[in-house]
Amino acid sequence: MTHSRRAEPLLGFLVLAALWLIAVDVFRLVDPLLLPPLCDVILRLVELITNGSLTRDIAATLARWIQGFGLGIFLGTSLGLLLGIMPRIYRIVGGPLDFFRGIPVTAIFPLFLMIFGIGDASKIAMAFLPTFLLMIINASYGVIHTSPERRRALQIFGANRIQVFYHVVFFEALPQIFIGVRLSVSLSLMVTVVSEMFIGTDTGLGQRIYDSYLTSSVSTLYAYLLVLGLIGYGLNKASVYLEKRTIFWAGRA
Amino acid sequence: MIEFQSVRRVFRENEQDKVVLDNINFEINKGEFITLFGPNGCGKSTLMNLLTGVDVVSAGTINGANDLKGQIGFVFQDYRRTLLPWRSCAKNIRLPLQLRGIPKKEQKNRLATLVEKLRPDFDLAQPIFTLSGGQAQMISLMRALIIEPKLLILDEPFSALDYGRTLAWRQTIMNVVHAFNLTTLFISHDLDEALYLGDRVVFMTRKPTRVQEVLTVPFSRPRDPQLLGTPAFAALKLKALHIFESCEENIPSPR
Numbered sequence: 001m002t003h004s005r006r007a008e009p010l011l012g013f014l015v016l017a018a019l020w021l022i023a024v025d026v027f028r029l030v031d032p033l034l035l036p037p038l039c040d041v042i043l044r045l046v047e048l049i050t051n052g053s054l055t056r057d058i059a060a061t062l063a064r065w066i067q068g069f070g071l072g073i074f075l076g077t078s079l080g081l082l083l084g085i086m087p088r089i090y091r092i093v094g095g096p097l098d099f100f101r102g103i104p105v106t107a108i109f110p111l112f113l114m115i116f117g118i119g120d121a122s123k124i125a126m127a128f129l130p131t132f133l134l135m136i137i138n139a140s141y142g143v144i145h146t147s148p149e150r151r152r153a154l155q156i157f158g159a160n161r162i163q164v165f166y167h168v169v170f171f172e173a174l175p176q177i178f179i180g181v182r183l184s185v186s187l188s189l190m191v192t193v194v195s196e197m198f199i200g201t202d203t204g205l206g207q208r209i210y211d212s213y214l215t216s217s218v219s220t221l222y223a224y225l226l227v228l229g230l231i232g233y234g235l236n237k238a239s240v241y242l243e244k245r246t247i248f249w250a251g252r253a
Numbered sequence: 254m255i256e257f258q259s260v261r262r263v264f265r266e267n268e269q270d271k272v273v274l275d276n277i278n279f280e281i282n283k284g285e286f287i288t289l290f291g292p293n294g295c296g297k298s299t300l301m302n303l304l305t306g307v308d309v310v311s312a313g314t315i316n317g318a319n320d321l322k323g324q325i326g327f328v329f330q331d332y333r334r335t336l337l338p339w340r341s342c343a344k345n346i347r348l349p350l351q352l353r354g355i356p357k358k359e360q361k362n363r364l365a366t367l368v369e370k371l372r373p374d375f376d377l378a379q380p381i382f383t384l385s386g387g388q389a390q391m392i393s394l395m396r397a398l399i400i401e402p403k404l405l406i407l408d409e410p411f412s413a414l415d416y417g418r419t420l421a422w423r424q425t426i427m428n429v430v431h432a433f434n435l436t437t438l439f440i441s442h443d444l445d446e447a448l449y450l451g452d453r454v455v456f457m458t459r460k461p462t463r464v465q466e467v468l469t470v471p472f473s474r475p476r477d478p479q480l481l482g483t484p485a486f487a488a489l490k491l492k493a494l495h496i497f498e499s500c501e502e503n504i505p506s507p508r
Contacts, residue, residue, distance in 0.1 A: 149329070149334040155305075155307050249380065252382035
């Protein structure tokens with residue numbers, strides 16, 4: 001029973017692959033310039049793996065992403081928690097924060113190119129910014145919406161403000177913090193890849209995808225899309241797993 | 254031990270003064286079991302906040318409250334929302350000791366002593382969300398007792414339990430309070446249990462809350478559930494009902 005449950009998502013992938021195989025590889029129903037045969041894409045993928053270029057590009061993209069994302073999680077969460085316990089300051093900075101979040105982050109890239117130059121720094125900054133903003137907003141929201149009952153209980157037990165924060169407020173904010181993490185993971189990966197399509201690099205999956213477009217190498221393009229899909233899928237699963245492990249009590253108490 | 258003297262608490266709401274507690278006078282003696290009996294929303298929680306130092310009085314004094322700082326064991330009405338689900342049962346019970354900076358080894362020793370006395374019939378290593386209502390309330394009680402409190406406050410601890418469990422818990426409280434020789438403040442809106450458990454019952458009115466009368470319960474503790482069926486208890490309950498009615502008299506009748 002549980003065994004078949006676990007196999008169900010895999011089944012979905014297999015059906016999709018089979019449809020692709022039948023429609024394109026066998027019956028050639030689609031223009032191969034739009035959707036190349038699955039076999040071509042897989043052969044191209046194997047080639048990219050064996051010549052070592054794929055590993056290099058994955059490493060380049062993930063390195064940029066993790067630096068920006070990690071820094072954004074750390075600084076955004078810290079600042080958000082701090083703002084959450086200082087409601088007056090939160091009310092002052094809340095407006096500007098929402099304003100910055102309203103700007104589509106990709107629109108800021110040219111500005112980042114001017115500030116941080118065309119190297120890796122501007123791409124790391126791109127991964128950093130949406131993560132940072134999302135984490136500030138979610139962490140402070142989590143703190144502000146903690147229930148008064150546990151705080152009062154701790155106060156009655158003689159806890160000081162730091163203890164109330166450390167034993168109650170932080171834990172009650174964690175579910176909202178993880179919502180921020182999950183949103184940040186996909187958004188920051190997206191803008192990292194987009195920023196790689198512009199000038200300043202010859203490594204990274206975004207760059208490879210753009211190169212394939214310029215040279216009309218459609219199977220290569222699809223091979224990289226498959227890889228990116230897998231990375232995004234894996235990172236999402238990982239964050240959900242981490243969330244379930246960390247806030248094991250959520251929804252049950 | 255504790256004496257409320259002309260205690261008043263006024264909140265400012267929409268530019269208007271709202272009197273929640275007005276001229277509260279009563280005392281709690283050492284070793285005594287006092288029941289506070291009053292309608293829902295009569296300011297009992299405010300009174301608890303004043304006593305525990307979470308809030309301050311607008312006028313009057315609470316003598317002896319300062320000596321109780323960190324010495325109050327508290328069992329909350331909403332026990333699920335005052336336990337910490339990210340900690341195990343045992344760690345929840347030890348929390349008040351941890352807050353006082355007591356070494357882990359001593360925390361564990363004191364927990365073991367308490368377990369020996371109360372003998373909970375479930376595993377304390379399990380997470381909070383697996384507990385039944387009664388079990389969660391047991392954790393809440395143990396968390397209150399582990400500091401060896403000078404005053405135990407029970408804030409409507411039975412209100413979320415079904416009737417059968419309520420009866421069993423009344424007796425548990427009766428026995429524990431007796432065995433630990435505790436001074437207890439019990440908040441209730443059930444007349445039977447107010448009288449059954451208390452040495453004295455403080456009757457409170459609706460807002461602005463005053464003390465209507467303090468009724469002495471003449472039966473010695475520990476008491477047996479048989480007491481509830483005796484004519485003496487019935488007579489006392491009738492007296493209590495009259496006091497209760499006089500509390501309600503100054504409410505404007507519904508139109």
